[in-house]
Amino acid sequence: MSTHFDYLDHLEAQAIHILREVAGQFERPALLFSGGKDSITLVHLALKAFRPGKLPFPLVHIDTGHNFPEVIRYRDELAARFGERLIVRHVEDTIRRQGLKDATGKFPSRNALQTYTLLEVIEEFEFDACIGGARRDEEKARAKERIFSVRDEFGQWDPKRQRPELWDIYNGSIRKGENVRVFPISNWTELDVWSYIQQENIALPEIYFSHRRNCVVTPAGQLLAITEHINLEPEDEIAVRDVRFRTVGDATCTAAVESPATTVDDIIQEILIAKISERGATRLDDRLSEAAMEDRKKNGYF
Amino acid sequence: MNILKFITAGSVDDGKSTLIGRLLYDSNAVSHDILETLERQSRNKADGELDLSLLTDGLRAEREQGITIDVAYKYFSTTRRKFIIADAPGHVQYTRNMVTGASNADLAIILVDARQGVVEQTHRHSLVASLMGIPQIVLAVNKLDLLDYSEEHFYKIAAAYQELAEKLKLRNITFIPISALAGDNVVQPSANMPWYLGPTLLEHLETVEIEPEAASDAPRFQVQYVIRPKSNEWHDYRGYAGSLRSGSFRRGDRVLVLPAGIETEIVAIEVNQVQVEEAFAPQPLVLHLAHDIDISRGDTIARFDAQPIVSRDLEATLCWMNERPLRPGDRLLLRQHAATVKAIVKSIEYRIDVHTFEHLSDDKLELNDIGLVRLKTAQPLVFDAYKQNRHSGGFILVNENTYDTVAAGMLEEATELEPG
Ligand SMILES: Nc1nc2c(ncn2[C@@H]2O[C@H](COP(=O)(O)OP(=O)(O)O)[C@@H](O)[C@H]2O)c(=O)[nH]1
Numbered sequence: 001m002s003t004h005f006d007y008l009d010h011l012e013a014q015a016i017h018i019l020r021e022v023a024g025q026f027e028r029p030a031l032l033f034s035g036g037k038d039s040i041t042l043v044h045l046a047l048k049a050f051r052p053g054k055l056p057f058p059l060v061h062i063d064t065g066h067n068f069p070e071v072i073r074y075r076d077e078l079a080a081r082f083g084e085r086l087i088v089r090h091v092e093d094t095i096r097r098q099g100l101k102d103a104t105g106k107f108p109s110r111n112a113l114q115t116y117t118l119l120e121v122i123e124e125f126e127f128d129a130c131i132g133g134a135r136r137d138e139e140k141a142r143a144k145e146r147i148f149s150v151r152d153e154f155g156q157w158d159p160k161r162q163r164p165e166l167w168d169i170y171n172g173s174i175r176k177g178e179n180v181r182v183f184p185i186s187n188w189t190e191l192d193v194w195s196y197i198q199q200e201n202i203a204l205p206e207i208y209f210s211h212r213r214n215c216v217v218t219p220a221g222q223l224l225a226i227t228e229h230i231n232l233e234p235e236d237e238i239a240v241r242d243v244r245f246r247t248v249g250d251a252t253c254t255a256a257v258e259s260p261a262t263t264v265d266d267i268i269q270e271i272l273i274a275k276i277s278e279r280g281a282t283r284l285d286d287r288l289s290e291a292a293m294e295d296r297k298k299n300g301y302f
Numbered sequence: 303m304n305i306l307k308f309i310t311a312g313s314v315d316d317g318k319s320t321l322i323g324r325l326l327y328d329s330n331a332v333s334h335d336i337l338e339t340l341e342r343q344s345r346n347k348a349d350g351e352l353d354l355s356l357l358t359d360g361l362r363a364e365r366e367q368g369i370t371i372d373v374a375y376k377y378f379s380t381t382r383r384k385f386i387i388a389d390a391p392g393h394v395q396y397t398r399n400m401v402t403g404a405s406n407a408d409l410a411i412i413l414v415d416a417r418q419g420v421v422e423q424t425h426r427h428s429l430v431a432s433l434m435g436i437p438q439i440v441l442a443v444n445k446l447d448l449l450d451y452s453e454e455h456f457y458k459i460a461a462a463y464q465e466l467a468e469k470l471k472l473r474n475i476t477f478i479p480i481s482a483l484a485g486d487n488v489v490q491p492s493a494n495m496p497w498y499l500g501p502t503l504l505e506h507l508e509t510v511e512i513e514p515e516a517a518s519d520a521p522r523f524q525v526q527y528v529i530r531p532k533s534n535e536w537h538d539y540r541g542y543a544g545s546l547r548s549g550s551f552r553r554g555d556r557v558l559v560l561p562a563g564i565e566t567e568i569v570a571i572e573v574n575q576v577q578v579e580e581a582f583a584p585q586p587l588v589l590h591l592a593h594d595i596d597i598s599r600g601d602t603i604a605r606f607d608a609q610p611i612v613s614r615d616l617e618a619t620l621c622w623m624n625e626r627p628l629r630p631g632d633r634l635l636l637r638q639h640a641a642t643v644k645a646i647v648k649s650i651e652y653r654i655d656v657h658t659f660e661h662l663s664d665d666k667l668e669l670n671d672i673g674l675v676r677l678k679t680a681q682p683l684v685f686d687a688y689k690q691n692r693h694s695g696g697f698i699l700v701n702e703n704t705y706d707t708v709a710a711g712m713l714e715e716a717t718e719l720e721p722g
Contacts, residue, residue, distance in 0.1 A: 005304070005582075005584070005585075006303060006304070007303050007304050007305045007383075007384045009585075010304070010305050010584065011305075013545065013584045013585060013586050014584075016545075016586040017526070017545045017586055020526040020527045020543055020544070020545075020586070021526060021640070023526075023527045024526045024527045024599045024640055048574050048575075048586075049543070049586065050527075050529060050543075051575055052529070052531050052533075052535075052536045052539060052575065053529040053530065053531045053536075053539075054531065056527075136375045136377070137377045143374040143375050143376060144373065144374045144375075163706055163707040164373075164398055164399070164401075164402040164623055164707050164710070165402060165707075166401070166402055166405040166696065166698050166707070166710045167405045167406060167692070167693070167696045168406070168639075169637055169638070169639055169696070169697070169698050171637060171698060171700055171705070171707045173635070173700055173705035174705060175704075175705060186375075187375070187377070187386060189377050189379075191379075192384075
C-alpha cells in the first residue's frame with residue numbers, strides 16, 4: 001500500500017486542490033505568468049490539475065519591457081508547446097496610454113508600474129481571479145496573506161478585512177468589481193520549489209543557471225546585468241562573472257549571484273549551504289524600506 | 303519526511319513570539335539578512351538585546367500598535383520534518399484567529415507563564431483546541447528561569463492542566479518545561495533542569511506521530527470540477543476531478559452519488575493522468591463512473607458500504623467571527639468545500655462560556671462567541687460528524703451580502719428530519 005506521502009506530495013496535492021477550486025468558483029480566472037520559476041511551477045501544477053482538458057484560464061504576462069530575452073523566449077515556447085492561450089500586455093503601452101512617468105534613475109525599475117498594467121488587463125478581460133506564484137516565506141507581509149485574497153476595485157489589499165481561511169475551504173465569493181488573487185503555492189518555501197522542480201524535471205529559462213555575463217557592481221556589492229535599460233556611468237565598476245539569477249524580474253533591479261551552479265542539483269546544494277533569503281539577496285527595491293512590499297500590495301501589486 | 307502543521311496559543315506576554323523566534327533561530331531557519339534587520343530593529347528598542355519576538359511580527363499596523371492581530375504563517379524545517387506554524391495571536395478578543403489557525407493544525411502548543419500557571423485564557427485556548435479536534439497538545443510551561451527552574455512549580459501547573467484537559471476530553475497531552483528567552487528545552491536540552499528527562503520541544507515536534515488522512519476513515523470525495531476536453535482525441539472523456547479527503551478508493555468500488563443517491567461504480571481512477579488501481583487521501587484524482595449521470599460540482603461520491611449523513615437539518619457548534627451578531631432567523635450561505643447551500647438559523651441552543659465551559663442560554667452569538675445552533679438548509683448537505691471526520695464535518699458560513707466569512711462550523715450527528 002502506498003499510503004506514504006512525502007511533503008512534496010502534500011504540497012502538490014494542496015496546490016492542485018486550490019487550482020481546481022479556482023476553476024470551479026470563478027467565471028473568468030487568469031494565471032499571472034512572469035516566466036519565473038514560481039509561475040512555471042504553477043503552470044506545471046495546472047497541467048496536472050486539468051489535463052487532458054485545456055487549462056480553464058489563459059496565461060497572462062505583464063511585460064515590463066525590461067525582461068531578459070531568455071525569459072521571453074521561454075514564455076513563448078511554453079505557451080506553444082502546451083497549446084495554451086497566452087495574453088501579453090506591455091507596461092510601455094500603459095505608460096503611454098495613461099501618461100504615467102516612466103521609471104528613472106540609474107537602475108530604472110518598472111516593478112511598481114506593473115500594477116497599472118495589471119489593473120488594466122483585469123479590466124479589459126474582466127478577470128475575477130488572478131492566480132499568482134507568491135509564497136508566504138518571501139517576506140513578512142506575505143506571511144499573513146490568505147490563499148484566496150480579496151482585492152477591491154482598485155486592486156487594493158486590506159490586511160484588516162481579510163477573510164478568515166478555515167480548513168481548506170476557500171471562499172471566493174465576491175461582489176461586482178472585486179477580484180481575488182489566488183496563491184496556490186503559499187505554503188512552499190524557495191527550497192520546496194527547487195526540490196519540486198528537481199523531482200518533476202521541469203525545464204527553466206537558462207538564466208537560472210550559471211553563465212558568464214558582464215555585470216555592473218553596485219556600491220552595496222550586488223551584481224546587475226548590463227542591459228540597454230540601465231544607465232551606466234564612466235566610474236562604474238564593470239566585471240565579468242559567472243552568475244545565475246534567483247528570480248527573473250525586471251532586469252534593471254534583479255541582482256545576479258555569483259555561482260558555478262549549472263544544474264538544479266547544484267542550486268539545491270547552494271541553497272542548503274547559503275542561507276540568504278531570496279528577496280533580500282536579489283531585489284534592490286525591497287531593501288529601500290521594510291514596509292515597501294506592504295505598500296505595494298495595498299496598491300494592487302501581485 | 304512529512305509535514306507537521308502546528309499552532310501556538312498563549313495570552314499576551316506569555317512569550318509566544320519569543321518562543322517561535324527561538325525555534326526559528328536555534329534551528330537555523332533565520333537567514334543572514336533577516337538577522338541583520340532584526341539586530342537593527344532590536345537596537346532601536348530600549349534594552350538592546352536581540353528581540354526574537356520581532357521575527358514573527360508582521361504588518362505595519364501591528365508594529366505600530368505593538369500587538370499581533372492576525373494569523374501569520376512561518377516555515378522551517380529540520381532533516382526530519384517540514385514545519386508550518388500558524389501564529390495566532392493571544393489577544394483576548396481574537397478567538398477567531400485561533401480557530402482559523404487551529405482548523406488546519408495537527409498539534410497545538412499551549413503556552414503558560416509559569417508564574418501565573420493555568421489562567422482564564424488557557425481555558426479558552428484549550429476549549430478551542432478541543433472543539434477543533436487538534437489531535438496533539440503540548441503544554442509548554444514558560445519562563446521557568448524566573449522561578450529558579452523549579453520542578454515543583456512545573457508539576458503543580460501540569461496537574462492543574464490535567465484536570466482542565468479531562469473536562470474537555472483532550473487527549474495526547476505532552477508537558478514540557480521551558481524558557482523561551484534563555485532557550486532551555488526549546489531546541490537544546492536544559493542544563494538547568496536536570497530533573498526533566500523528556501524530549502525538548504523541537505524533538506517532540508520532530509517525532510510526534512500524526513495520523514495520515516488515509517488511515518481507517520471512510521473515503522470522502524467531492525467533485526470540484528468536471529473535465530470534458532471535447533477534443534477529437536478525447537471525444538467521450540468525462541472525468542470528475544476532486545481530492546480524496548480521507549480513506550481510499552479502489553477501481554471497481556460500488557459508490558453512491560450524493561445527495562441524489564444514485565448508485566454506480568468506479569470504472570477508472572486517474573492520478574496525474576495515470577490509471578491506478580487504488581488511490582489514497584489526500585491525493586487529487588479524476589474519477590470515471592460506469593453510468594452517465596448528471597453530476598456537478600459539489601456532489602459527493604461515497605462508497606456504498608460507508609455512507610455519510612445526508613440531511614437538511616443540521617446541528618453544529620459555531621465560532622462566530624463577525625461584528626454583527628448571529629440571531630435565529632438569519633439567512634446565510636453555507637460553504638462546505640465545493641458545496642454551497644442556503645441556510646437559515648432555526649435556533650441557538652446555547653452559548654459556551656469559554657472560561658467555565660458552562661452552557662448559557664442566549665438569543666444571539668457575538669463576535670468570538672462559541673455556541674451550538676440548529677440550521678436548516680435549502681438542499682441536503684452530505685457530511686459526517688466533525689468528531690468522526692474533520693474533512694467532511696467542517697463548514698463556513700458566508701454573509702449573503704458582503705460575502706465575508708462569518709463563522710466556522712463543526713457538525714454534530716444529524717438530527718431527525720423534521721417536516722418543514
Ligand atoms: N524571563 C523570561 N522572559 C521571557 C521568556 N519568554 C518571553 N519572555 C519575555 O516576556 C515578554 C513577552 O514576550 P513575547 O514573546 O513578546 O510574548 P507574546 O505576547 O506571548 O508574544 C518579553 O519581554 C520577553 O522577553 C522566558 O522564558 N523567560
